Amino acid sequence: MAPDTGLAAPVRRLATAAAAGVAVGLVAVGGLTLDGTLRGATETTFAFGALALGVGLLGWSGSVMAGRGIENMQRYMDTGSDWTESDSRRAMTRIIGFGVGVMFAASLATALL
């Protein structure tokens, strides 16, 4: 199968991760509500989602800014690491999607309940 090109692949990756984030977020809100208030549960869940989003954004931009330099340095130092800029960007896209999903789930729970 030919590899995906253009925007389709990143968007699908983001959407899949976001869907997983929504599921995890709803479970987290439910679980935390059992142990405290709904407001506290949604705030904590939202903040954890924002944490993932922040880490993902910083990781993504770091990969874009310095990724090729790091790849070259690893090649130069012959470290034998499999780390690549594109792999890192893909991973960070998933983390961003997951974070957004969790934040959305927490917001949804606040609005509905």
Next chain:
Amino acid sequence: MISTRYVIKRLVLLIPVLFGVATLVFSILHLSPGNPATVIATQQADAAEIQRIEERLGLDDPIWVQYVRFMVEVVQFDLGESWVHNKGEPVTDILRWKFPITLQLAVLGQIAGIVFGIPIGIISAVKQDTITDHISRIGALTGISVPIFWSGPLIILLFAVHLDWFPTNGLLSNGPLPKITGVLLIDSIIKGDIVMFVDAAWHLFLPSMVIGIYSMALISRMMRSSMLEVVRQDYIRTARAKGQGEKITLLKHGLRNALIPVVTVIGIQFGSLLGGAVLTETVFNIRGIGMLLVDAITDGDYPVVQGIVLLFAVVFTMVNLFVDLTYTYLDPRIEQ
């Protein structure tokens, strides 16, 4: 030459970086325990009073509303108002006068690090495996290993308490700080007040040295290893074979190439200098942004903490952009 496209690309990448930092700060502050409204309220305040404070600050809104409001305000360069320190004063105004104090300290520390670190590194590389090299390597290792919260009090004890050469705290012996640019040394020059300039330099010397020690140690180590690698290159041998003097060979051909990794280190550790300023200001009782950050975290003053962290992120990324442009100038192949 550095292309405009490269600079624009780097500037555009600042947007996700700052968005990410703002999101991280927001999430960490909301995950930390404690309710800012109870900190702001007096000890005698009842639940109704705390609720009124929460309503006034918007803390009773759903968290996603707070997040969106925060992001919209950040985009408009509105960092809100302080809840605790100078209650009601815009955070941007507070930062306007506090940041130059810290920046001055960090820049002086960086200058000390560069001025001493680069020559020490070069001398150490040129005199490899001699007693000079061993002394500078031990000095560098010590400088990297000793934390500011330990070196600061020790230096105060020696130079301020026992020898009485320098003051122990503050930025001026007496009188208020002039408010022209916020950078004391520049302000004293603008005012034409030589006595104030000397007094400020006298007060800033020890804290700058404390900050600069780590920087100096790191730069000299990096300079040494980079120089050792460069002096073994073919083009250096060729320059020597052509009869060029040792000083010109090292400084003209060697230094420019050896500087590339050093410049990177200088840029990266400027961030740690800003972080170091937080500790140094506490040790030397300098009322800059570092002490303000510590106080704001302790008091739960969210807008001030968010403003300071965002400001640090902007400065750090701008310094790194400048460093990138510098080493693109030093070695144009990097741009490719």
